[in-house]
Amino acid sequence: MKIPFSVCIGLLVSLSTLAQNMPATRKQPVTDVYFGKAVVDNYRWLEDMNSQEVKDWFKAQGDYTNAILDQIPGRDKLIQQFVDYDKLLAVRYGEIKKRGNTYFYRKTLPSEKAGKLYSREGKTGKETLLFDPLAYEKGKTYLMTAFTPSSDGKKMVIGLQEGGAELSTVRTMEVATKTFGPESITAVFGGEVSWLPDNSGFLYTPNNSMDTKDPQGNLNTKGRLHKLGSDPANNPDLFSIEKNPDFGIKPDQYPVMYYSDDNTQVYGYLGTVDRRATAWVAPASDVGQSTIGWKRLCAVTDSVSSFVKLGDRLFVQSVKNAPNGQIVVTDATNPNLATATVLLPEGKQNITRMASSKDFLFVILSDGINEKIRQYDPRTSQWADVPIPGSGTKGIEFYDAPRSNEVLVYATSWNDPGTLYDYNPETGKLVTSAFHTPMNYPGVADLVVEEVEIPSHDGTMVPLSIIYRKGLKRDGSAACLMDGYGAYGISGTPYFSRRNLALLNRGVVLAETHPRGGSEKGQAWYKAGYKTTKPNTWKDFIASGEYLIKNGYTSAGKLIGMGTSAGGILIGRAITERPDLFAAAISNVSCSNALRMENSPNGPINAAEFGTVNDSTECMALYEMDAFQHVKEGTKYPAVMCIGGMNDPRVIAWQPGKLAAALQNASTSGRPVLMQVNYDNGHFTEDKTVTFRNFANMLAFGLWQAGHPDFQPKMVVKK
Numbered sequence: 001m002k003i004p005f006s007v008c009i010g011l012l013v014s015l016s017t018l019a020q021n022m023p024a025t026r027k028q029p030v031t032d033v034y035f036g037k038a039v040v041d042n043y044r045w046l047e048d049m050n051s052q053e054v055k056d057w058f059k060a061q062g063d064y065t066n067a068i069l070d071q072i073p074g075r076d077k078l079i080q081q082f083v084d085y086d087k088l089l090a091v092r093y094g095e096i097k098k099r100g101n102t103y104f105y106r107k108t109l110p111s112e113k114a115g116k117l118y119s120r121e122g123k124t125g126k127e128t129l130l131f132d133p134l135a136y137e138k139g140k141t142y143l144m145t146a147f148t149p150s151s152d153g154k155k156m157v158i159g160l161q162e163g164g165a166e167l168s169t170v171r172t173m174e175v176a177t178k179t180f181g182p183e184s185i186t187a188v189f190g191g192e193v194s195w196l197p198d199n200s201g202f203l204y205t206p207n208n209s210m211d212t213k214d215p216q217g218n219l220n221t222k223g224r225l226h227k228l229g230s231d232p233a234n235n236p237d238l239f240s241i242e243k244n245p246d247f248g249i250k251p252d253q254y255p256v257m258y259y260s261d262d263n264t265q266v267y268g269y270l271g272t273v274d275r276r277a278t279a280w281v282a283p284a285s286d287v288g289q290s291t292i293g294w295k296r297l298c299a300v301t302d303s304v305s306s307f308v309k310l311g312d313r314l315f316v317q318s319v320k321n322a323p324n325g326q327i328v329v330t331d332a333t334n335p336n337l338a339t340a341t342v343l344l345p346e347g348k349q350n351i352t353r354m355a356s357s358k359d360f361l362f363v364i365l366s367d368g369i370n371e372k373i374r375q376y377d378p379r380t381s382q383w384a385d386v387p388i389p390g391s392g393t394k395g396i397e398f399y400d401a402p403r404s405n406e407v408l409v410y411a412t413s414w415n416d417p418g419t420l421y422d423y424n425p426e427t428g429k430l431v432t433s434a435f436h437t438p439m440n441y442p443g444v445a446d447l448v449v450e451e452v453e454i455p456s457h458d459g460t461m462v463p464l465s466i467i468y469r470k471g472l473k474r475d476g477s478a479a480c481l482m483d484g485y486g487a488y489g490i491s492g493t494p495y496f497s498r499r500n501l502a503l504l505n506r507g508v509v510l511a512e513t514h515p516r517g518g519s520e521k522g523q524a525w526y527k528a529g530y531k532t533t534k535p536n537t538w539k540d541f542i543a544s545g546e547y548l549i550k551n552g553y554t555s556a557g558k559l560i561g562m563g564t565s566a567g568g569i570l571i572g573r574a575i576t577e578r579p580d581l582f583a584a585a586i587s588n589v590s591c592s593n594a595l596r597m598e599n600s601p602n603g604p605i606n607a608a609e610f611g612t613v614n615d616s617t618e619c620m621a622l623y624e625m626d627a628f629q630h631v632k633e634g635t636k637y638p639a640v641m642c643i644g645g646m647n648d649p650r651v652i653a654w655q656p657g658k659l660a661a662a663l664q665n666a667s668t669s670g671r672p673v674l675m676q677v678n679y680d681n682g683h684f685t686e687d688k689t690v691t692f693r694n695f696a697n698m699l700a701f702g703l704w705q706a707g708h709p710d711f712q713p714k715m716v717v718k719k
Helices: 009-020 052-069 075-087 498-504 523-527 535-550 567-577 594-599 604-610 616-624 654-666 688-705
Strands: 030-034 037-041 092-099 102-108 116-121 127-131 142-149 155-162 167-174 179-189 201-204 223-227 237-239 254-259 265-271 279-283 295-298 304-310 313-318 326-331 341-344 350-356 361-366 371-377 382-385 393-398 407-413 416-424 429-432 447-455 461-469 480-484 509-513 559-564 584-588 639-645 673-678
Touching: 030 616, 037 616, 052 654, 052 673, 052 688, 075 498, 075 688, 092 142, 102 142, 116 142, 127 155, 201 254, 223 254, 237 254, 295 304, 304 350, 313 350, 326 350, 350 393, 361 393, 371 393, 447 535, 461 498, 461 535, 480 535, 480 567, 498 509, 498 688, 509 535, 535 559, 535 567, 559 567, 559 688, 567 584, 567 654, 584 654, 584 688, 594 604, 594 616, 604 616, 639 654, 639 688, 654 673, 673 688
Parallel strands: 480 509, 480 559, 559 584, 584 639, 639 673
Antiparallel strands: 030 037, 092 102, 102 116, 116 127, 142 155, 155 167, 167 179, 201 223, 223 237, 254 265, 265 279, 279 295, 304 313, 313 326, 326 341, 350 361, 361 371, 371 382, 393 407, 407 416, 416 429, 447 461, 461 509
C-alpha cells in the first residue's frame, strides 16, 4: 500500500517504510449459499478468536496501527486538550440515589481516571468515601459498572468489571463498615440487580460465562434469586425457559425480574433489542414461593415501550396504532390493555420516555431534536409543563422514586453544557442543585448551531444538526466530522461534549445526522431504517454529506464519516456505496459483517433488529447491509480506521477486523486502512485515560487524512 504524497508529505520517509511492512492477510475463501445466492468470505478464518494465528494477526495489526498513529503530529496535543478541558469541571457527580436522608453517588475528580462511590447525609452533609474500585485489587484495574443501595440504605450491591468487559462481578457491601460480604457472583451484565422488598437478597440474571467470546455465554440465561450469605452456586432459577416452558421464551432473550417502585409487584421481562416489550406481572409476595402466579402484562403485539405503577394503576407507553406514542392506563393488579383508557393520546410530538416519582407521572416529548417534559398528577388529573430553561435534550432522574417526589432535571444541547436543577413537582419550583458544578469552557459562546432538514435519495426530508465556530468560511475548506447511528430507534439527541469542543475550537465542523432507523420522527422513522428498509439509514447519511459539501461547509477531501457499534452498518455501507464522498472513515467497534452477526456471541439477540439468515427476505436484507461483503477489489476507498475491543461483549472484534482486512487488500487509493486493537477496552469504558487515547487516535487519524493543519507533519527532505 502506498501513501499519497499529497496526503502525508511530512511522513514520507517514516510512513512509507511502515506501509511496506503492513501485516499481510491471507485469503482463504469459504462459500456459503443463502437461499440460492452464493456468497464468498475470504476471511472467515479470522472469526476463530482462540486461534493463535488470529491472535497474532490482531497483535500485528494493532502494533502496525500504533506505529503510524504515534507519528501523527497533534495527536498527543489532542489528548492533552481532552485532559485540560476535563480539569475545567471541578467535580463530576453521577447516579445520585437517596435512601432515607443519605445520598449515594459516583464522584469523579479531574485527577482521577474513574469514579468512586461516596455518600453524604443530606445534600450538603459531610462526604464519606465508601468504595474506590481502582484500589479494589492491587495490580488490576477494576471499574464500577453499577451500584444499587437497598431500600434502607444499609447494604449496597456493587458491580465490578475489568478491561471494559461489561460482564461484572457482583459484590455486596455493609455500608456502615464498608466491608464486603462473602458472595461474589460473576457474569452479571452491567452489574444491575433488584433488591428484595425486605433487603434480604436480590434478583439478577447472569450470563453463563465471563468470556465475552463464548458463543453460549448469553443463551438460555435464567432469572435467579440470591439470598444474602448463601452460596451463589445454589441460587434458584425463578424465571427461564426451563422454569416457564409455556411462556415461549427464546434462547436469545434475557429473562429479567424486577420489582415495581412500591415493591408490591414483581415483573418478569424478556430483555431483547426489540422495543416492543414482553412481560408478566405477579404479587411481590410470590417470590420465594414454590410457584409464581404470573399474569400476562403485555405481548409484542401490544407494542408497549414501557410501563410504571402508580398506586393501583399501571401507566403504559405504547405505539400500537399510534406511531408517535400514547399513554394508556389499566388496572395494575389485573392489567388488560385491550380495555385500557387513553390518558395522553398521540400528538405531533414523539413520546420518548415515561417515568414516575412517588406521586407524579412524567412524560418526555420531542419534536425530533428539542424536548420538553410534562408531569401528570393522578390525584387531580392535572397536566403541567416542567419549566426547565433552555432547548435541546431534557433529562429527568429520581433521587428515590418510590418514597419521594424529589426530582433532578436538566437541559443540554450542542452548545450548552447545561445546569442540574432540583425540581419540586408539587410547587413547580426549580432551584440549582447542590450537585451542579459550574462549567466554563473556552469557545462555547462562539458556537453556532443550525438545525436543518435535507432531501434524501427518495425525497424524504431528513434532520441534520450542524455545529461550527462563528466566522466559518463556507468555501469547502473546513474539515468536517459527520457522525451517525440510525438503529434500535435511538435518536441523535443534542448533547454537550468537551471532546467535540476540542475539535470545534480547531475550526472543525461537526455534523450529527438523524437517519432513518432512529426515532426522531417517531415509530415510522424507526421502521423506515429497519431490516429490509435499512438502506435508508446509510443513504440518509450519504445525502447529509452531499448537503454539507454542496453548501460549502466542507468538501469531499475534507469530510470524515464516523459510525459506532450498529452505526458500523451506516459508515461501512456509506463508504462502500460512495467511496468518493469521504476523505476518511472511522468504523468504531462496528457491526461490519451483518451476514455473520448471528455467529457471534451477541448476534442472536440482535436478529430482532437486523434480521436472521434463517428467513429468505431478512437474509437478503442482511447481505445488503453487510459492508464487508460489499468491498470490491480495485476500488479507491477513503482512508479507514477500524476499531475493535478485545473485551467487547456487544460487537466481537472480528467484525471490524474482517472489514479492515478486506479493505487493505482491495483499496487502490493508496490511503491507509488501519485496525486499532484495544486490549484494555470493551465496547467502551469509564476509564478516562483509555477513552482519551482511543478517541484522540481516531480523530487525529481522520483529521490527518482530511488535511487539517494541526495534524500534518513538516516537510521531510531526503537528500
